[in-house]
Amino acid sequence: MMNQATFVYTEDFKKYKFRDDHPFNQKRVELTFDLLKSMNALNDDQILAPRKATDEEIKLVHDKAYVDAVKRASVNELPEEEGLEFGIGTEDTPIFDHMHDAAAQLVGGTLTAVDSVLNGDFKHALNFGGGLHHGFRRKASGFCIYNDAAIAIKYIRQQYNYKVLYVDTDAHHGDGVQWIFYDDPNVCTLSIHETGRYLFPGTGNVNERGHNEGYGTSFNIPIDAFTENESFIEVYKETLETIAAYFKPDIIVTQNGADAHVFDPLSHLCCTMEIYEEIPRLAHKIANDYCNGKWVALGGGGYDIWRVVPRAWAQIWAIASQGGAPFSGELPKNWVNKWHEESPVTLPTTWHDRSDIYKPIPRKEEITEKNKILVNKLLQPIRNEQKYMM
C-alpha cells in the first residue's frame, strides 16, 4: 500500500558545514526533525535513511572536471587559483574537509526522496538536507556545491518520461536550476524571489522565459523588497495555479528555502509563518490534482535556523503527512526547553507569529501593486494563448 509521506533524514547532513560562523547551517534539519519527533508527529516507518549519490549521478548535471576539483579540495589538494575558477575556496563556499562526501550525501538524500516517490512507496517525500539551487554545472556558488535539485530532475527525466514542475520559493532566485533546464521544454521552472536589484544572484527577471525549445517554460517573479504575507501569497497562488494548469506536470519538485521571513538576516522580505503554511498547502493540492500526489519537497536557504526554519519545514511535513492541515497553537514545550539555552535568540512558543514582530511597511500598497503588475506581465503569454484557444 502506498504511504502518505516520508521524511529523509540522517545526522550526517550536518557534515555539510563550511565554517562555524557560516550562515548555511544544517543544524536546522536536526532542529526540524527534533521538533517533529518531540510532538510524536514522525514515526520510525516514515523516516528514510538516505543513500549517498554516486559520481555518475552527480555528473548527470556537473562536469567531470568540477567534480574532480571538489574531490581534490576535500583532501586539500586543490591549488587556490584553480579552486577559484570553480567557485571553490571563496567566502561563500570555502573549502572544508570531505566536502565532496558531505555534498554527495545531500544529493543522495534528494535522490532517496525521488526514488521513494518514483517507485510508489510514498506519495510525497521530503529532504530538507537538499534544495541547493545555486550550484552550476562547473561552479560552486551561494553556499551550494552540488545542485541536488537539478540532479534529481535529470534523474527523474532519465528514469521516467515525466514532465517536471520545479517550484522555488526561496528568497533568492533559483538560478542554477533555471539555467540547467533553460532549453528543456519538459522541465518547467517557477521561481518567486526577492528582486535581484540588490539581492544575490541578481538574475530572475520576468523576461527570462527560456531558450529555444524551452522558451516559455521558465517563469520568474522578482517580488519587491519588503513584500509581506498577503502579496506574497497572492503572487504565489496566482502564478502556481496558472502555470500548473498550463504545463500539466507529472511530478512536482519544490524548493522550500525559508529565508523570505522577516527574521531572516540575508533577505529583505517581510513575510511571517503564514506563508509557510500556504506554500506547502497549494503544492500539495497541485501534486494531488495533476501528479497523482507525486511531490518531492526539498529544503534550501533559511538562515534564522532557530526561530524560522524548524517551524517552516515542520509545516511542510504536517501538510504532506496529514493530508493538508498545518500545525497550530503552541509549540511542544519539551522542544523549546531542550534548545532554548543553545539558541542565541529567544525561541518562539507558538506555530504562528504575532503581527507585531515588525513595524508596518510604509509603502505596502505600492509594493503590492508592483508585484501584481509583475504577475500579469509574467502570465500574459499563457493568458493570450488561452484566449486564442477559446
Next chain:
Amino acid sequence: MLVEEIMSESVITLNPTNSIEEALELLNKHKIRHIPVVSENNQVIGILSDRDIRDAAPSILEETHNQQILLHEISSIMTTPVITVHPLDFIEDIATIFYEHEIACVPVTKNNQLIGMVTEKDLLYRLIQLTGIHEQSSQIEVKVPNKVGILPHVTKVISDRNTNISSVFIYPYQDSYHEKIIVLRIQTMNPMPLIDELKQHGYEVIWPNIPGLSK
C-alpha cells in the same frame, strides 16, 4: 571602450537605386530598423530608417493602396548626409551622438568605407554589462565623502573578506559636490558582515536598508 569592440561587422546594405519595396522586405526579414545606403565603392551616402519608409508608404487606412510608391528608388527618401563614427571613437561619444541628434544608429567608417554599425541596442547591452548584473552577485550602495583615497579603502574592506567585485559605479549623491555614492556588485550571497564592517568604518550603507524594521 572603443567603437570597434562593440560594432556589428556584418551589415546589411542597399544601393540608392534599390526600391522602397526591397528595403521594406529587408527590414522585415532581418528585424532591423536601419539600412545604410552605399555607393558602388562602399561609401555611405545615405541611411534609411523604418520611419523613413513608414512616412513614404501609403496609409493602411486608405482603401486602395497606392502600390506605385513602393517602386520608387530609395534615394528619394533616404536621409543624407549621414552621421558616421570611426572604429577608434569611444563608445561614450556614440552615446552623446544618440542623445544630441536623437538617432538610434550610426554607421562606422574607416578610410571612407563602411565597416560596421552600432545601434542603441548594442550600447544598452554594454551598459548592462558594465553594471555587472550578468554575474552572480549582490549589490550594495555606499554613501561616502568625495575625497581622495575613499574608493581603495572601501574596496580593501571587501577584498580583506576574500570577496570578488564584479563592478563598481560612482555617481554624485543628489546634487552634492561633497558626497558620492559607490555602487558595488560583489560576488557573495552574504553581504551582511561586509555591510556591518563598512558601517563600523563610518560609511553610510544606503541600500539595502531596512525601513522601520525591528530586525
